[in-house]
Amino acid sequence: MAKLDIFNREWIDVVFTGRNQAYGAYQLRKNNAKTTNRALLFGSIVFILGMSSPLIAKYIKGMAPDEDSNNIIQTEVVLTPPPPVDEAAPPPPPAAEPPKPRVDQVRFPPPVVVPAEKVRDEEPPTVEELKVADPGQKTIAGDPNADIRIDEPVGEAPPTKAAVVEDNAVYDFSSIEQMPDFPGGMPKFYAYVGKNYTYPAAAREQGVSGRLIMSFVVEKDGSLTDIKVLRDLGMGTGDEAIRLLKKAPKWKPGIQNGRPVRVQYTLPIMLNLEGQ
Numbered sequence: 001m002a003k004l005d006i007f008n009r010e011w012i013d014v015v016f017t018g019r020n021q022a023y024g025a026y027q028l029r030k031n032n033a034k035t036t037n038r039a040l041l042f043g044s045i046v047f048i049l050g051m052s053s054p055l056i057a058k059y060i061k062g063m064a065p066d067e068d069s070n071n072i073i074q075t076e077v078v079l080t081p082p083p084p085v086d087e088a089a090p091p092p093p094p095a096a097e098p099p100k101p102r103v104d105q106v107r108f109p110p111p112v113v114v115p116a117e118k119v120r121d122e123e124p125p126t127v128e129e130l131k132v133a134d135p136g137q138k139t140i141a142g143d144p145n146a147d148i149r150i151d152e153p154v155g156e157a158p159p160t161k162a163a164v165v166e167d168n169a170v171y172d173f174s175s176i177e178q179m180p181d182f183p184g185g186m187p188k189f190y191a192y193v194g195k196n197y198t199y200p201a202a203a204r205e206q207g208v209s210g211r212l213i214m215s216f217v218v219e220k221d222g223s224l225t226d227i228k229v230l231r232d233l234g235m236g237t238g239d240e241a242i243r244l245l246k247k248a249p250k251w252k253p254g255i256q257n258g259r260p261v262r263v264q265y266t267l268p269i270m271l272n273l274e275g276q
Helices: 009-015 024-030 032-063 067-071 127-132 186-196 201-206 237-246
Strands: 105-107 134-136 170-172 210-218 224-231 254-256 259-271
Touching: 210 237, 224 237
Parallel strands: 105 134, 170 259
Antiparallel strands: 210 224, 210 259, 254 259
16 A cells, blocks of 8 residues: 555546546546646746846836937037246245154165165164164254154254234124223323313314214224224314324233234213313
8 A cells, every 4th residue: 555656647547437537527637737737837937027027127128228318418628728838937946845853863775776886885774873763864863842743754944833823803892802991091091182182273162062982993012093083073073083092102902812903992082161
């Protein structure tokens, strides 16, 4: 019984002996192997086509001409000729010598391939010299105060000073750290005005009194520049105030970030004939 093959087609004939073999069940069992193989073949083909359809579609799309390729705009580019070389112009200045190194530098001769008859014996620096100096292209005395330079050329130029950015901006007196001031304070300034202001004769005759509004810039050295009259009483009162401020002693300049700066200042001056 172990060697019996129940899938053998002869068993189908035994089972359907004396029965209607034209019945569908007999035909189905008889053609089962052929039908199964055919179904597997067709199913495999459909599966492969389904999985490879994106690649096929991409390949077909790549073969089709691109519609945008016909809309390429061709522009002719005309290159301008280079400017002529002025042979009479002076050559550019030579490059500046790099600053000195921080540590002494001793010349280390580079290896050069030359014929034997042109060989010149040049002793390299000793170990003792290299303990206190760095090897380089030439012997240079170091500067202990120089900046440390890593992977940068060094030379014999004097050390460069740090660049100082000049601040010439005019600051508003309300946003300054330390406002400018007259030596001795503003009472001293108004005392100076009362003593040195010359009342114009026309203003005195007309009885002109009131408040002048003056504007000026206190420079870094304390001098007053850009003097203007913002509110004038007329009759020469403003011109006299300008003359007075031009001859005024120097102020203490305004301070911003620890440095003197230019400050825009507005100052009222009261004129009163009763005090004359």
